[in-house]
Amino acid sequence: MAKLKSGNFSTDQLNQLVARIERLEEEKKALGDDIKEVYAEAKAHGFDVKILRQVIRLRKMDKADLDEQETLLQVYMEALGMLADTPLGGAAMRAAGVEAAA
Numbered sequence: 606m607a608k609l610k611s612g613n614f615s616t617d618q619l620n621q622l623v624a625r626i627e628r629l630e631e632e633k634k635a636l637g638d639d640i641k642e643v644y645a646e647a648k649a650h651g652f653d654v655k656i657l658r659q660v661i662r663l664r665k666m667d668k669a670d671l672d673e674q675e676t677l678l679q680v681y682m683e684a685l686g687m688l689a690d691t692p693l694g695g696a697a698m699r700a701a702g703v704e705a706a707a
Contacts, residue, residue: 688694
Protein backbone atom coordinates (compact mmCIF):
# COMPACT_ATOMS: atom_id res chain seq x y z
CA MET A 606 0.00 0.00 0.00
CA ALA A 607 1.36 3.45 -0.91
CA LYS A 608 2.21 5.87 1.88
CA LEU A 609 1.24 9.52 1.78
CA LYS A 610 4.02 11.98 1.11
CA SER A 611 4.56 14.03 4.22
CA GLY A 612 5.43 17.18 2.26
CA ASN A 613 2.07 17.53 0.46
CA PHE A 614 -0.52 16.67 3.08
CA SER A 615 -0.99 14.52 6.11
CA THR A 616 -3.20 11.58 6.92
CA ASP A 617 -5.07 13.83 9.36
CA GLN A 618 -5.80 16.31 6.57
CA LEU A 619 -7.01 13.49 4.33
CA ASN A 620 -9.31 12.18 7.07
CA GLN A 621 -10.70 15.68 7.62
CA LEU A 622 -11.33 16.15 3.93
CA VAL A 623 -13.07 12.80 3.62
CA ALA A 624 -15.20 13.53 6.69
CA ARG A 625 -16.21 16.94 5.27
CA ILE A 626 -17.13 15.41 1.91
CA GLU A 627 -19.21 12.71 3.60
CA ARG A 628 -21.00 15.31 5.74
CA LEU A 629 -21.72 17.46 2.70
CA GLU A 630 -23.01 14.42 0.77
CA GLU A 631 -25.43 13.74 3.63
CA GLU A 632 -26.57 17.37 3.60
CA LYS A 633 -27.00 17.20 -0.18
CA LYS A 634 -29.16 14.09 0.18
CA ALA A 635 -31.27 15.77 2.87
CA LEU A 636 -31.72 18.84 0.66
CA GLY A 637 -32.69 16.62 -2.26
CA ASP A 638 -35.32 14.94 -0.09
CA ASP A 639 -36.62 18.36 0.98
CA ILE A 640 -36.87 19.47 -2.64
CA LYS A 641 -38.81 16.32 -3.54
CA GLU A 642 -41.25 17.11 -0.73
CA VAL A 643 -41.80 20.63 -2.05
CA TYR A 644 -42.46 19.30 -5.55
CA ALA A 645 -44.92 16.78 -4.07
CA GLU A 646 -46.64 19.63 -2.24
CA ALA A 647 -46.82 21.65 -5.45
CA LYS A 648 -48.35 18.66 -7.24
CA ALA A 649 -50.89 18.25 -4.44
CA HIS A 650 -51.92 21.88 -5.00
CA GLY A 651 -52.49 21.18 -8.71
CA PHE A 652 -49.27 22.53 -10.20
CA ASP A 653 -47.61 20.69 -13.09
CA VAL A 654 -44.30 19.52 -11.63
CA LYS A 655 -42.66 19.05 -15.04
CA ILE A 656 -43.38 22.67 -15.94
CA LEU A 657 -42.35 23.85 -12.48
CA ARG A 658 -38.98 22.12 -12.89
CA GLN A 659 -38.57 23.82 -16.26
CA VAL A 660 -39.38 27.22 -14.72
CA ILE A 661 -36.77 26.62 -12.00
CA ARG A 662 -34.19 25.63 -14.64
CA LEU A 663 -34.96 28.71 -16.76
CA ARG A 664 -34.74 31.06 -13.76
CA LYS A 665 -31.21 29.81 -13.11
CA MET A 666 -30.09 30.76 -16.60
CA ASP A 667 -28.23 33.92 -17.53
CA LYS A 668 -30.54 36.37 -19.35
CA ALA A 669 -28.42 36.33 -22.52
CA ASP A 670 -28.40 32.52 -22.59
CA LEU A 671 -32.15 32.43 -21.98
CA ASP A 672 -32.81 34.95 -24.76
CA GLU A 673 -30.63 32.95 -27.15
CA GLN A 674 -32.40 29.71 -26.27
CA GLU A 675 -35.84 31.27 -26.73
CA THR A 676 -34.80 32.74 -30.08
CA LEU A 677 -33.45 29.41 -31.33
CA LEU A 678 -36.60 27.63 -30.15
CA GLN A 679 -38.70 30.15 -32.06
CA VAL A 680 -36.58 29.74 -35.20
CA TYR A 681 -36.76 25.94 -35.06
CA MET A 682 -40.51 25.93 -34.43
CA GLU A 683 -41.07 28.33 -37.32
CA ALA A 684 -38.88 26.23 -39.61
CA LEU A 685 -40.88 23.14 -38.71
CA GLY A 686 -44.19 24.92 -39.27
CA MET A 687 -45.18 24.41 -35.65
CA LEU A 688 -46.47 27.96 -35.22
CA ALA A 689 -48.70 28.03 -38.29
CA ASP A 690 -51.57 26.43 -36.35
CA THR A 691 -52.05 29.54 -34.21
CA PRO A 692 -53.58 32.78 -35.53
CA LEU A 693 -50.54 34.80 -34.54
CA GLY A 694 -48.13 32.17 -35.85
CA GLY A 695 -50.01 31.90 -39.14
CA ALA A 696 -49.96 35.67 -39.59
CA ALA A 697 -46.25 35.81 -38.80
CA MET A 698 -45.51 33.04 -41.27
CA ARG A 699 -47.54 34.76 -44.00
CA ALA A 700 -45.78 38.07 -43.27
CA ALA A 701 -42.43 36.32 -43.59
CA GLY A 702 -43.52 34.76 -46.88
CA VAL A 703 -43.27 31.22 -45.50
CA GLU A 704 -45.85 28.63 -46.41
CA ALA A 705 -47.17 26.40 -43.64
CA ALA A 706 -46.05 22.78 -43.74
CA ALA A 707 -48.82 20.43 -44.74
